[in-house]
Amino acid sequence: AQRVTQPEKLLSVFKGAPVELKCNYSYSGSPELFWYVQYSRQRLQLxxxxxxxxxxxxxxxxxxxxxxxxxxxxxxAQEEDSAMYYCAPSKTGGTSYGKLTFGQGTILTVHP
Amino acid sequence: EPEVTQTPSHQVTQMGQEVILRCVPISNHLYFYWYRQILGQKVEFLVSFYNNEISEKSEIFDDQFSVERPDGSNFTLKIRSTKLEDSAMYFCASSRDLNYEQYFGPGTRLTVT
Incomplete structure (x- = not known):
């Protein structure tokens, strides 16, 4: 089964600090890998x-x-990086047509 | 820049009623998708559509769901008899080719009472 794990639901850092959002996946074959982001009141975007x-x-x-x-x-990290981040592998070939499998998402908050 | 649009932004319906969610994908895109996100849960794939037919669907996409591209412009998701558990945000997406960026619409919030 295809599975995507983003272990941190919430991540807080201060401006200027390094940030790492983790994503682990379990997928057959070699998926294409994406990160999507959703800023406050905006749509999901690559x-x-x-x-x-x-x-x-x-x-x-x-x-x-x-x-x-x-x-x-x-x-x-910058304050404008505050958003929800989704890791989303996609597999094509066989019966797959670009379906994205989303992780739970990580809410990143960058404090001033 | 072209965008995917969805209407309505919010739909309230009673259990057992039919709803149609509408999407206008980006005009030169060939692949179309519906996803949903129940409050507090992850975004889930429902269905993909290519060349005027369903190319893949998830277990969620049962006989109560259908999709259509009636006029070469709109892409609709119909739920025949809504259940309480269909309450979610429904996202439409389109892409110009496989494994290219999927462009998402703003979503339709469906509330089933």
Whole structure:
């Protein structure tokens, strides 16, 4: 069964501190991996996807296939990073058509 | 920038009634999705739709649910006979290709009383 675990429901840091949001997944095959973010009163939007290997808003995510993890990191958190973050693998091929499997989400609060 | 739109933003209905949730995906997108989020729980996949047919559905998506793309523009989710446990936020999403970014609508909050 496909499973995504984000162990921290809440994460609080101070502005300028490093932040790491954890994600572990259990998936057959090689899923494509995404982080989605939802800022207050806004819609879900893509933050970054593994395949593009970009750094978006200072965030990066490293895939560790051995540990099946895809943790999201930022070296210096900003107040505007406060949001709900979702790890969401997606599998295609066979009978899968891009379905995203969301984790429980982590609410990140960055204090001034 | 084009956006996915959903109507209504909030729908209140009585148990046993039919509801239709509407979505207008981004115009050049080919893949369409419905997800839902019960209050306090994770976002769950319901169904994906491609080439005018359902391509994948979850266990939640039983015979009470159906989807349609009636006019090449709208993408609808119908619940035939609503139950209390259908109360949730329903999100529509679209993407231009597989494993590309899915663009989400703002959601429709469905309340079944």
């Amino acid at each position: 933050l970054l996807r593994h395949i593009s290997r970009e750094s978006i808003k200072g965030f990066t995510a490293d895939l560790n296939k051995g540990e099946t993890s895809f943790h999201l990191k930022k070296p210096f």
